[in-house]
Amino acid sequence: MVIAVTWDPAVAEPEPSSAVPGSEPFVAEAEVLGRTLPPTVRSALLRMVDSPPREGAILVRGVPVGELPPTPATPTEPTTKDHVSELVLTAVARTLGEPVGYRPEHGGDLVQNLVPTVAGADRQVSTSSRVDLAFHTETAFHPHAPRFLVLLCLRGHPDARTTLCSVHDLIDALDGDTISVLRQARFVCGVDESFLDDARTALASTERRSGSVSAASTGPLGPRGPFPVIGGTADRPTLWYDADLMRGTDPAAQAALDRLDRAVADHHRSVVLEAGDCLVVDNTAAVHGRSSYQARFDGTDRWLQRAFVVTDLDESAADRDGRIIQTLFA
Known part of the structure; x- marks a missing residue:
């Protein structure tokens, strides 16, 4: 609630x-x-x-x-x-x-x-x-x-x-190894289409699950980052996440992000x-x-x-x- x-x-x-x-x-x-x-x-x-x-x-x-x-x-x-x-x-x-x-x-x-x-x-x-x-x-x-x-x-x-899903719910649901990976700068996020010129297109969300990319492959239309998904302190953790536009820069990071996806699906609340x-x-x-x-x-x-x-x-x-x-x- x-x-x-x-x-x-x-x-x-x-x-x-x-x-x-x-x-x-x-x-x-x-x-x-x-x-x-x-x-x-x-x-x-x-x-x-x-x-x-x-x-x-x-x-x-x-x-x-x-x-x-x-x-x-x-x-x-x-x-x-x-x-x-x-x-x-x-x-x-x-x-x-x-x-x-x-x-x-x-x-x-x-x-x-x-x-x-x-x-x-x-x-x-x-x-x-x-x-x-x-x-x-x-x-x-x-x-x-x-x-x-x-x-x-x-x-x-x-x-x-x-x-809605809070970072506290996710930390409670995920294992320590996954959280450790999510706290590392191994994730990039595409730019929402509403923030791009009409003549250009946002990073296609279909790339989200098509495989990992190099963290160096960032340009004006490419993903922003790399940065961690979970940050902050143990008492005040922070969360930066986009299920449509975010992906990992290597297979292990992508696997951790996939586990986060499932945790969000399983532990969210609604109103x-x-x-x-x-x-x-x-x-x-x-x-x-x-x-x-x-x-x-x-x-x-x-x-x-x-x-x-x-x-x-x-x-x-x-x-x-x-x-x-x-x-x-x-």
């Missing part, structure tokens, strides 16, 4: 903001709101930063989301909704750290709409629906990957299970997000995915909003414009 806290219904829903979502005035307004979050919610968020739970995630239920129009057909389709959900999501993100966007992801929006699309239905992207979204660390290939991923459900689907559920994932300690489901494409589909959070803006200063990280991979 994921640790859950409930938004106090006695706390009034915030008024919609007149500032543009993602703008600095909007973030400043969200920061003020963050200081007045229900005490149990604020305390749980602050504990996520300093003492994250073994599960690597918490769930906040009953979050206000405002008035909703029909689910948009694409993530970037303009909507006429108020900005209550965007404000609350940004307040949660700002309480955890510094919300950021990534230029290739929806143009760098700090709050992104995640909805199923016809074009993405069968792909390993956030707009998929007909396929399981493979377990992954968010942007595992990126030098400035987020510390936290925040997902706010505006409209749910009963068959869409958000899946069906409903309207008003806000899931906070420690991106350094847990991987996430999603089950397949049947999208309807009729305005009633599942609709999440997503925010990325880093703990230190200075680390990405050379690659960042305001809050938008602009690292190029192709």
